[in-house]
Amino acid sequence: MRARTPLTFTAVLLVAATAGCGVSEIDTAQPGYVQAGEAFWGEWRVPEGAVLLGTPFPEEFAPQQEGLPEDPESVTAEFLLVDDPYLAVRDLVAQIEAEGLRVVAEPDSRACGVDHGFSCRLYGVGDDGLTKVAARFIGAAQPESGDPFPLLELEIGAWTSLYPSRDDWVDFEAPQGESGFDLPQTAADELGPGTEVPLFGSTTVLGQVPEGARLLAPLYNPSATYGVHAVFHIEEDTALAEIEAIADRVSSGERYPDADLTSGDLTSHRIAYNGDAGGCQVELDTVETGDAAIALLHVACD
Secondary structure: OOOOOOOOOOOOOOOOOOOOOOOOOOOOOOOOEOOOEEEEEOOOOOEEEEEEEEEOOEEOOOOOOOOOOOOOOOOEEEEEEOOHHHHHHHHHHHHHHHHOOOEEEOOOOOOOOEEEEEEEEEEEEOOOEEEEEEEEEEOOOOOOOOOOOEEEEEEEEEOOOOOOOOOOOOEEOOOOOOOOOOOOOOOOOHHHOEEEEEOEEOOOOOEOOOOOOEEOOOOOOOOOOEEEEEEEEEEEEHHHHHHHHHHHHHHOOOOOOOOOEEEEEEEEEEEEEOOOOOEEEEEEEEEEOEEEEEEEEEEOOO
């Protein structure tokens, strides 16, 4: 089965408090969010100024270079930013260094900046030269239809899908002070049952958030053309069936055999459809978390 094609590496979404202007109407204390300081994968903790959306997800990436372990035992995680982004950047840098990794950035690129939005990329490299951590902070200051809200996307493994190994890294210096970036807000009723799930970039509506489920963050478009990315908190089996129907509805190719992806003691059930020949790459990953489930729907069309 084809593994997900990283979109610089996949991206995840988010909303939060407006710096100095109160908090969003989203109640991140409710089930489905993991709070700052809490462990979410081994010794890794949710960074300051962020909440984890549900759970990490096991990933499946085939080695694209020689000399890489066959199974990187990797996970991806998506975080909603709830305070100044620099707080999360500095916390994550400290955690990477505590793991004995070198914190680096791509050469000839502005590692962190605020220009009509916030963006920051950093990586953690081990003594073996392999990239163990890849992090992307991104978000529009005034999101329009399909734009990502401020978020952190994190991938951790024996090697990462983006730049598993390279020899031209430059050292990353964590930004100090405040970023000056005001995070946008969204209303909680824009995430609940009845919220439309569009195929961004088109006029197509794929369905609605079903009863028994809610979005943990605003929807956004992970593709340069058509697509949608969503993280759901699900409390009823019937809701999961309706979300699976949305995935089937947008698919343009055959359905791969369902698979269970594992990393450590974490298991995710994946439904995926062939998106070759100009179609839509569709993946729906579901992780059971006690009395609920977290589902990640990722649709990216050529």
